[in-house]
Amino acid sequence: QAGLTQPPSVSKDLRQTATVTCTGDNNNVGNQGAAWLQQHRGHPPKLLSHRNNNRPSGISERFSASRSGNTASLTINELQPEDEADYYCSAWDSSLNGWVFGGGTMVTVL
Amino acid sequence: QVQLVESGGGVVRSGRSLRLSCAASGLAFSTKIMHWVRQAPGKGLEWLAFISHDGSTKMYADSVEGRFTISRDNSNNTLYLQMSTLRVDDTALYYCARENGDPGAFDVWGQGTMVTVSS
Secondary structure, three states, X not given: OOOEEOOOEXXXXXXXXXXEEEEOOOOOHHHHOOEEEEEXXXXXXXXXXXXXXXXXXXXXXXXXXXXXXXXXXXXXXXXXXXXXXXXXXXXXXXXXXXXXXXXXXXXXXX | OOEEEEEOOEEEEOOOOEEEEEEEEOOOHHHOEEEEEEEOOOOOEEEEEEXXXXXXXXXXXXXXXXXXXXXXXOOOOEEEEEEOOXXXXXXXXXXXXXXXXXXXXXXXXXXXEEEEEEO
């Protein structure tokens, strides 16, 4: 099952801005967008954002999502130590008739 | 309190079967789309299976199609994953998750149950 492409890692200084990208194609990200999940080591994933940058209750406004063509992006503003985690994008893929995840991006706060 | 609790994991020999359960509470289970997702040690997330709210529609990843079966008992608020012909590469932490209606928006997760398949 083909997935979505994310950079393995992103490192930024405290209080800087980090951007994580997720590249797919017209069958997934380009069609219905992507959702974003955060996973701290040893914990289950947590939904950060879904269609059109909707954030579930309790998710900080420092997290924002966008999409341009077949690439979705998650931007984390004012990086905090607790933002160190793995970040995954997910989407429905109409050609695979299933759901796909990105490979995950480890965000490090320097 | 919205909660999903997986159980049924363990150590099993290659070729054998195992059934996982996911007990739901506080989330109107019978009206929700549910999924199974797994994560091999040190690896990323892999979607496995989907079931519609009433159990009438099911979908599977190619990696488990024909070996795994997803089902649900809405009267007991429980989701299941029947796994057969297990392989060593099925070793992973298995999560159940709810999708909130938007594609890929898995908004409630359990803590996971570990399955280890030995050769």
